[in-house]
Amino acid sequence: MTLHDQYDPDNIFAKMLRGEVPCVKVLDDDVALAFMDIFPQAEGHTLVVPKDVEARNLLEMPAEKLGPYMERVQKVAVAVEKALKPDGLVVTQFNGAPAGQTVYHLHFHIIPRNEGESLRRHAGGDPADTETLKGLADRIAAYI
Structure with missing residues (x-):
């Protein structure tokens, strides 16, 4: 999928947000859902997706929703660091298949x-x- 395709309301993260597909939640509030990656690249790999948007990537995120969403990304990153005490922390986001994106709902x-x-x-x-x-998830959520 390129940067110019349409949002698919049946993507796996949209289904998670609607409660149609289970996930292991870390944070769930009115702005974002954070959950454990089912295919983790490392122990503690967590994803944060915005709610109430049809943004496939960062470029499509409504500006007025970006600040509160990024606050949640930071909150979860701080909790991951406190809970797991890693040597470092990668916070990343992909825009389009050529950049490595595999699910087309904005996520960090x-x-x-x-x-x-x-x-x-x-x-x-x-x-x-x-x-x-x-x-x-329980260890991380304890620091949120």
Whole structure:
């Protein structure tokens, strides 16, 4: 999908926001939903998606909603850092398939990084164990 396609209301994140597909929640308020990535690149990989928008990427996010959404991204990143104490933290977002985007609803990745550990492949491999993700989500949510 390029930067010029239409928003698909049946994308997996839109379905999660509507409660049609389960996820392991970290934060759920009127602005954003944060949840554990089912295909984590590292332990604690968390995604933050905005609510009440049909923005496929950052370029389409309404300006008036950007500030509150980015506050949630920061809040979740701080909680991931406090809960997991990684050596570093990647906060990233992709715009269009050529840039690496695989789900076309705006989302930020928060990925803990530890010295000497390689990242797993983006959006690939086997899904993580749900109980393990719930444990990580509980640890992170405790700092929100």
